[in-house]
Amino acid sequence: LIAQMVGAGQLIKLLFGLEYWMAVVIVGVMMVIYVTFGGMIA
Structure with a gap:
């Protein structure tokens, strides 16, 4: 999740x-x- 936040932050x-x-x-x-709101299901 951290990598997603960093990448999306750069974008x-x-x-x-x-x-x-x-x-x-x-x-x-x-x-x-x-x-x-129930998005990310494990």
Whole structure:
């Protein structure tokens, strides 16, 4: 999961021009919301 957050953070940084840490936080929040609503099944 960490590798996904890092990669997605780099992508968002590149596409939207946000700070890297902000992009990683946004991805982390989106992942938590997705999992909370039953997304990632083990």
